[in-house]
Amino acid sequence: PTGRDASALDARIDGGSFGFMRAQASTGGAEGAFDYFINLSEQREDGYRDHSEGHIERGNANFGYQFSPDMETRFYISANSWRQRLPGELTKSQSLNTPRMANANFVTQDQQRNIDSVRLANKTTVRFDETTIDFGIFSHNRHVDHPIFRYLDFDVDDYGGFVNAVDDRSIGGYRNRFNIGLNLLYGELDYREYTNAGNATKGALQFSTLDKSQIYTAYAEDAFYFLPDVALVAGTQVLHAMRERTDRFLGDGDQSGSRTYNIWSPKVGLLWEVDKDWQVFGNVSRSAEIPTFDANTFAAPANSNLEAQTATTYEIGTRGRRADFNWDLSAYRSELKNELQCVRTSPFALCSVRNVDRTVHQGVEAGFGTAFLKTLFAPDDRLWLNAAYTYNDFYFDGATYNGNSMPGVPKHFLRTELLYKHPSGFYAGPSVDWMMQSFYADNANSLAVDPYALLNFRLGFDAGSRWSGYLEGRNLLDKRYISSAVIAETAPATEALFNPGYGRAVYAGLRLTW
Incomplete structure (x- = not known):
């Protein structure tokens, strides 16, 4: 939001189970060419599990100035302070039988994740007839104090700039939209690793590096409407990245090094805008992801030659909405x-990143909402059925674990809700989160996470006026389940890889908009 579209006051408070409390307030306004928006929030929670309490404070603001109807600039600032204790992973049996316990080693070492960060940025927009140009700069500075099995203490400084131009005009009687841009990103990671002497006490230095990165990305995309409602879309992106590490702790050898990556990612597709609320699309695109420094690119011989991850993706889908129906299918x-x-190769270590030769990620993402009953108790009331379903068929397709399912990802997941909406603003209804089929926690497909279904219910009032509120119950049947898993090569049943999901919980909130 900016000061030109924000409320003078938007405040809310939420509270609920396990000591959860959140408060947020924002304000904004405009005076002539100047406008402002400021938002503050705080959240605290004792946690469902032992040793999982935490709190976070956030503040963000933006200030804009319009030089003319065709030129404006905006400054952004955000600051965050996060303190979080970590309960750690449990065995499958512990997760299902004693889900509120913490991993004993995490408690002994008082494992935590504490982050302080500040981000500053500016974006300026200039319009020339059919062309709009955005350009700006940014910086993001953060300090991470992270006692785990070792005591990690590091500072990260990222900064850079960007420019993007969009030209939307008619060429020879045909609409054409051309987009071109450049991103520059620089980073420096001042990293230190110490022994954790217990109770989050910093011991002797074990590892120290100065890591520097550069990423240059240039891209261009054109959408040519060869029919009034059908566009041929084609584009490309060129990426050049550099990673450089200077080892400052030579007691275990010099692990300095550098690596560059040069990747070209083209795309082509069709976009059919059937009407203003209905699209049909299809595309083929390439994407790339380069290893980050926390992938230990130079810290161990086995990881010194990590390649960039690349993918070719084929996609087809449609999205749209009508008065009593909306859909999104791809x-x-x-x-x-x-x-x-x-x-993870050891219970007392960070996971180790490696390249898997070939894999396939394929599936379906589907969502819809429909009002299938009307005027049940009042004119213009509705009974809405909303559903979101994902099908994830991810598997190994190379020499390593060929044919096995990739771990950590549920194959089927459905969230569905039946919601009654009254024209006064009252709404109420149940919902179900259903993981229909087991997924594996290891590449060998030897240890599985069980399926589960959770029953929820919410009711509230929101008539678009100053006051709104809600009451929500989650996992009302107090089902014990595993929400996520750390990945292993081959996992015995006794390995601590699992994070239990929350038990029965109730939350409520009020919001005032002025």
């Missing part, structure tokens, strides 16, 4: 080379 297939997979 089917895709991504063929990946050198997928970056993080695998």
Whole structure:
């Protein structure tokens, strides 16, 4: 939001189970060419599990100035302070039988994640007839104090700039939209690793590096409407990236090094705008992801030659809305080379990143909402059925674990809700989160996470006026389930890889908009 579209006051408070409390307030306004928006929030929670309490404070603001109807600039600032204790992973049996316990080693070492960050940015927009140009600069500075099995203490400084131009005009009687841009990103990571002497006490230095990165991305895309409502879309992106590490702790050898990546990613597709609320699309595109420094690119010989992950993706889909129906449906297939997979090789270590030679990610993402009953108790009331379904068929397609399912990702997941809406603003109804089929926690497909279904219910009032509120119950049957898993090569049943999901919980909130 900016001061030209924000409320003079927007405040809310939420609270609920396990000591959860959140407060947020924002304000904005405009005076002539100047406008402002300021938002502050705080959240605290004791946590469902032992040793999982935390709190976070956030503040963000933006200030804009319009030089003319065709030129404006905006400054952004955000600051965050996050303190979080970590309960750690449990065995499958512990997750299902004693889900509120913490991993004993995490408690002994008082493992935490604490982050302070500040981000500053500016964006200026200039319009010339059919052409709009955006350009700007930014910086993001953060300090991470992170006692885990070792005590990690590091500072990260990212900064850069960008320029983007969009030209939307008629060429020879045909609409054409051309987009071109450049992103520059620089980063420096001042990294230190110490022993954790217990109770989050910093011990002797074990590892120290100065890491520098550069990423240059240039891109262009053109959408040519050869029919009034059908466009041929084609584009490309060129990426040049550099990673450089200077080892400052030579007691275990010099692990300095550098690596550059040069990747070209083209795309082509069709977009059919059937009407202003209905689209049909299809495309083929390439994408790339380069290893980050926390992938230990130079820290161990086995990881010194990590390749960039690339993928070719085929996608087709449609999205749209009508008065009493909306939908979003897409089917895709991504063929990946050198997928970056993080695998835990020891219970007392960070996961180790490696390249998997070939994998396939394919599936369906579907969502819809429909009002199938009307005027049940009052004129213009509705009974809405909303559903969101994902099908994830991810598997190994190369020499490594050929044919096995990729771990950590549920194959089927459905969230559906039946919601009654009254014209006064009252609404109420149940919902179900359903993971229909087991997924694996290891590449060998030897240890599975069980399926589950959660029953929820919410009711509230929102008539678009000053006051709104809600009451929500989650996992009302107190189902014990596993929400996520750390990935292993081959996992015995006794390995601590799992994070239990929250038990029965109730939350409520009020909002005032002025």
